[in-house]
Amino acid sequence: MSAGTVRDPGFPTERENYLTNSKGILSWMFTLDHKRIGVMYLIGVSISFALGGLLALAIRLHLMDPDGWMFRGADANNIYNQVFTLHGAIMVFLFIIPSIPGALGNFLVPVMLGAKDVAFPRLNLSSFYLWVFGAVFFVMALLSSGLDTGWTFYTPYSTTTDTSVIMATMGAFILGFSSIFTGLNFIVTINTMRPPGMTWFRMPLFLWATYATSIIQVLATPVLGITLLLLIAERTMQIGIFNPEFNGDPVTYQHFFWFYSHPAVYIMILPAFGIISEIISVHSHKHIFGYRFIAYSSIAIALLGFLVWGHHMFTAGMSSLTTIVFSALTFTVSIPSAIKVFNWLATMYKGSISLTSPMCYGISFIFLFTIGGLTGLHLGTLATDQHLHDTYFVVAHFHYVMVGGTLVAFLGGVFHWWPKLFGKMFNETGGRISAVLVFLGFNLTFLPQFVLGSRGMPRRYATYDPEFAFLHQMSTYGALLLGFGILVAFITLMHSLFRGKRAPANPWGGATLEWNCTSPPPFYNFERAPVVGDPYDFHDIEWQESDERYVTVQPERKLAPEADPSKSPAHASHKH
Amino acid sequence: MAMLPAAFSLLSDYTEDYAWFPDSASTFAADSDWLYYAITAVCIFFFIPISICLFYFAAKYRKAKGEKAESQVSHNTPIELLWSIGPSIFMVGMFVMGARAYLDMRTIPEGANEIGVQSSKWSWSMDYGRGTYHPELHLLVNEPVKLTMQSSDVIHSLYIPAFRAKKDVVPGRYNYMWFHPTKVTEKVSDEELANATKITEESATAWDYDKWQFTPDGYRFYDLYCAEYCGQDHSQMQTVVVVHETREDLDAWIKKYSSRGSDTLEAYGEKLYARRGCIGCHTTNGTSGTGPTYKDAFGTTRQLANGEKVTMDENYVRESILVPKAKVVAGFQPVMPSYKGQLSDDDLDSLVAYIKSLSANAETTSEADAEATPEENAE
Ligand code: HEM
Ligand SMILES: [Cu+2]
Numbered sequence: 001m002s003a004g005t006v007r008d009p010g011f012p013t014e015r016e017n018y019l020t021n022s023k024g025i026l027s028w029m030f031t032l033d034h035k036r037i038g039v040m041y042l043i044g045v046s047i048s049f050a051l052g053g054l055l056a057l058a059i060r061l062h063l064m065d066p067d068g069w070m071f072r073g074a075d076a077n078n079i080y081n082q083v084f085t086l087h088g089a090i091m092v093f094l095f096i097i098p099s100i101p102g103a104l105g106n107f108l109v110p111v112m113l114g115a116k117d118v119a120f121p122r123l124n125l126s127s128f129y130l131w132v133f134g135a136v137f138f139v140m141a142l143l144s145s146g147l148d149t150g151w152t153f154y155t156p157y158s159t160t161t162d163t164s165v166i167m168a169t170m171g172a173f174i175l176g177f178s179s180i181f182t183g184l185n186f187i188v189t190i191n192t193m194r195p196p197g198m199t200w201f202r203m204p205l206f207l208w209a210t211y212a213t214s215i216i217q218v219l220a221t222p223v224l225g226i227t228l229l230l231l232i233a234e235r236t237m238q239i240g241i242f243n244p245e246f247n248g249d250p251v252t253y254q255h256f257f258w259f260y261s262h263p264a265v266y267i268m269i270l271p272a273f274g275i276i277s278e279i280i281s282v283h284s285h286k287h288i289f290g291y292r293f294i295a296y297s298s299i300a301i302a303l304l305g306f307l308v309w310g311h312h313m314f315t316a317g318m319s320s321l322t323t324i325v326f327s328a329l330t331f332t333v334s335i336p337s338a339i340k341v342f343n344w345l346a347t348m349y350k351g352s353i354s355l356t357s358p359m360c361y362g363i364s365f366i367f368l369f370t371i372g373g374l375t376g377l378h379l380g381t382l383a384t385d386q387h388l389h390d391t392y393f394v395v396a397h398f399h400y401v402m403v404g405g406t407l408v409a410f411l412g413g414v415f416h417w418w419p420k421l422f423g424k425m426f427n428e429t430g431g432r433i434s435a436v437l438v439f440l441g442f443n444l445t446f447l448p449q450f451v452l453g454s455r456g457m458p459r460r461y462a463t464y465d466p467e468f469a470f471l472h473q474m475s476t477y478g479a480l481l482l483g484f485g486i487l488v489a490f491i492t493l494m495h496s497l498f499r500g501k502r503a504p505a506n507p508w509g510g511a512t513l514e515w516n517c518t519s520p521p522p523f524y525n526f527e528r529a530p531v532v533g534d535p536y537d538f539h540d541i542e543w544q545e546s547d548e549r550y551v552t553v554q555p556e557r558k559l560a561p562e563a564d565p566s567k568s569p570a571h572a573s574h575k576h
Numbered sequence: 577m578a579m580l581p582a583a584f585s586l587l588s589d590y591t592e593d594y595a596w597f598p599d600s601a602s603t604f605a606a607d608s609d610w611l612y613y614a615i616t617a618v619c620i621f622f623f624i625p626i627s628i629c630l631f632y633f634a635a636k637y638r639k640a641k642g643e644k645a646e647s648q649v650s651h652n653t654p655i656e657l658l659w660s661i662g663p664s665i666f667m668v669g670m671f672v673m674g675a676r677a678y679l680d681m682r683t684i685p686e687g688a689n690e691i692g693v694q695s696s697k698w699s700w701s702m703d704y705g706r707g708t709y710h711p712e713l714h715l716l717v718n719e720p721v722k723l724t725m726q727s728s729d730v731i732h733s734l735y736i737p738a739f740r741a742k743k744d745v746v747p748g749r750y751n752y753m754w755f756h757p758t759k760v761t762e763k764v765s766d767e768e769l770a771n772a773t774k775i776t777e778e779s780a781t782a783w784d785y786d787k788w789q790f791t792p793d794g795y796r797f798y799d800l801y802c803a804e805y806c807g808q809d810h811s812q813m814q815t816v817v818v819v820h821e822t823r824e825d826l827d828a829w830i831k832k833y834s835s836r837g838s839d840t841l842e843a844y845g846e847k848l849y850a851r852r853g854c855i856g857c858h859t860t861n862g863t864s865g866t867g868p869t870y871k872d873a874f875g876t877t878r879q880l881a882n883g884e885k886v887t888m889d890e891n892y893v894r895e896s897i898l899v900p901k902a903k904v905v906a907g908f909q910p911v912m913p914s915y916k917g918q919l920s921d922d923d924l925d926s927l928v929a930y931i932k933s934l935s936a937n938a939e940t941t942s943e944a945d946a947e948a949t950p951e952e953n954a955e
């Protein structure tokens with residue numbers, strides 16, 4: 001079709017892809033290959049998500065009726081409290097925080113960077129096993145005497161309740177190490193293992209996002225670890241840090257806890273921003289708009305994120321001055337997020353948009369995350385937060401960010417990279433239907449909760465006043481629809497493993513390095529050292545109708561006789 | 577579709593299914609609601625263009641596979657600066673107004689009426705002074721009131737949606753809040769009240785606030801919730817707020833609850849059991865809750881957590897109410913708050929009499945005791 005040399009690695013052979021190059025369960029359990037570790041994480045976080053999701057459905061079904069529908073009898077409230085605690089704790093500690101870095105990050109960071117593996121493959125494997133270990137602790141807490149503190153473990157309730165707080169906090173402590181190891185590994189990998197030509201500003205934005213996330217993981221998680229150890233010490237030895245009975249102060253705990261957990265919110269959302277930047281650009285076949293602004297804003301969010309924890313405590317009785325300072329800082333962090341939304345829209349403008357499944361999730365993300373972000377303004381504003389704090393408005397807000405944002409981005413990312421992960425194409429119709437169902441179900445679940453909260457419905461209530469019943473019921477129907485949408489996504493992906501067409505190296509026409517290797521990638525990721533260029537330059541990517549795939553076409557360059565090819569660097573890309 | 581009524585009836589009444597806000601019944605409500613609407617307006621101002629662009633671009637620039645994009649522009653610094661700085665201006669506005677209204681909420685006016693609040697799992701007790709305690713919060717319209725709040729166990733949070741006011745109640749410290757009620761709650765007609773009272777008495781159950789939507793004294797009310805998760809019955813930790821029109825009316829209500837009046841000890845004890853929150857942890861039907869049941873308890877021998885044994889007599893009951901941690905029954909956590917200084921001698925006697933009345937065997941022994949003691953003394 002066009003003049004020039006076509007670069008396309010074709011299909012992998014049976015032997016040279018990472019899935020098949022060695023066989024047997026042990027070859028997986030003791031693998032040091034970041035791609036296999038990523039796949040194991042993917043399975044692990046998916047199981048956690050399924051568990052947390054079933055608990056979410058239980059919560060919603062219980063709230064069908066003002067007096068409680070699902071759990072009955074004298075213990076109904078206790079069971080409800082345990083269910084929402086486990087839902088929150090599992091979703092946060094076992095799913096949202098590890099999902100993108102653990103599963104997609106592990107798989108993609110070295111490939112997108114053009115490296116053979118992460119810097120410390122053994123540390124990487126150990127961080128996965130720490131995750132498993134922490135998860136086991138959580139499940140044990142669930143099976144022993146339950147856990148009913150809420151995922152925040154607020155003192156003095158958590159130091160006095162007789163449920164398995166220690167088991168669960170140990171779990172969270174271990175998961176913290178897993179998170180730190182992953183972050184450390186990515187920081188070192190990105191700093192030291194970039195191949196020639198991969199300058200900082202040629203890194204795909206997903207890597208920038210991962211880098212920013214890793215900084216938070218390494219700096220903030222230790223604080224959580226220490227806090228949880230103090231909590232355990234307080235519970236067992238009553239040393240009097242948090243419990244007023246021994247001259248402690250419960251608000252100190254909240255400061256410690258949120259000093260980690262607020263930045264942790266950005267561990268949840270930053271990698272999602274990275275995924276969306278990739279999806280929007282690749283499926284619009286257009287250079288990402290404002291690359292540097294997006295890259296810098298990731299770092300800005302990571303740093304500012306450390307300064308705003310106090311906004312979880314606007315009603316706790318901090319001094320007025322402290323409260324006001326925290327409110328001001330909170331607003332500063334919303335600006336970098338707003339910038340990203342505008343950049344994504346500008347990227348779509350005059351693009352060549354394919355409405356593939358990942359793109360449907362990407363569009364859905366922008367819509368939902370915008371709502372989540374904007375409603376944060378009501379909570380950052382001091383006067384309105386007095387009314388809205390600890391109501392369903394907050395529940396709706398953080399689900400718009402975490403579920404509408406991170407989960408939707410995660411699903412989009414899984415669809416986007418699925419052909420690369422497993423070498424199979426999924427059924428586009430199934431994928432798109434799932435995106436639409438998730439979008440509709442999600443909004444039906446959480447829009448009513450903004451109204452509930454504005455009307456004064458407090459959160460974490462097992463029973464409620466009858467005037468809230470209608471909105472709660474709507475929310476429950478939404479949750480069922482949402483669950484169904486996720487099921488459709490799951491079936492579509494599973495179906496592809498067995499019936500899917502073989503995936504070409506570059507099914508979407510992306511310019512980042514991972515589309516340069518076969519799908520699935522070979523054991524060492526690349527057959528030949530990849531040529532690094534601008535990750536969002538789509539000029540030489542052409543669709544080949546005959547083979548139904550995108551290939552990279554390098555134009556035959558006619559050098560002017562006086563131009564001396566030795567003067568230009570080997571990895572030079574052609575800027576337009 | 578079902579969302580629409582909610583969106584379009586912003587100003588309708590709280591008791592209707594589709595109100596956006598509860599009643600606006602304090603001076604904070606106007607500021608808070610105004611800001612809420614202003615912020616929402618800004619959000620919509622940004623959200624509508626964003627979503628139009630989003631879906632419009634997705635439709636307009638949809639291309640067949642392989643077709644090249646119309647443009648590959650990768651940045652435009654003036655535009656990027658514009659959309660970074662533009663929204664910031666709105667945010668400064670929100671921050672400033674929010675902080676100013678908030679300072680109002682924090683600056684307690686001098687001469688505000690004072691009410692003490694004691695919160696414990698899972699009940700509220702309002703201290704009206706002179707030994708009068710009651711779970712309902714009764715206020716006077718158009719007068720600022722200051723609450724001095726303390727918690728005897730975990731963190732709770734006092735939240736009155738109609739006042740747009742919320743504050744955590746943190747154990748180990750006093751937290752303060754104030755507000756200025758602006759709307760009187762009505763009183764229902766005497767017939768309505770008499771009817772509800774009769775039905776409640778006949779069914780021998782506690783007063784059902786949700787069902788009647790007025791208090792046992794016939795006042796309509798605003799809800800008061802606990803907003804900070806505090807364990808098992810967090811969602812039942814609710815009470816009501818009544819705003820009186822005149823001081824006489826308020827004083828009459830307070831007086832009504834300041835002493836036993838013409839009730840018998842037993843009957844008054846039963847009221848205190850419900851009113852002072854014992855009901856939250858102690859049942860009278862034999863099942864144990866957070867604390868031991870009262871049924872058939874009086875006169876028995878209790879096994880204590882520290883291994884000792886003690887007979888449940890008047891002194892033990894009295895001590896357990898005033899210094900609950902002194903003798904904790906085995907199998908229970910030492911979580912009961914102390915009522916020291918909050919109950920008059922007559923209140924204590926009433927509670928003891930009520931607890932006694934719940935024990936079949938105590939009835940006889942205690943009556944025998946009561947008669948026997950003077951005789952013994954006489955001997
Ligand atoms: C990625 C998915 C999700 C995440 C990360 C997530 C996270 C959370 C968290 C952190 C909490 C707070 C728990 C607490 O207060 O202790 C929570 C509560 C809740 N979630 Fe989710 N959630 C997710 C999905 C869902 C879904 C799909 C539903 C409904 C279908 C749901 C319904 C609820 C409800 C009703 C509550 C209780 C609110 C409360 O009173 O605290 N969540 N969730
Ligand atoms: Cu409470």
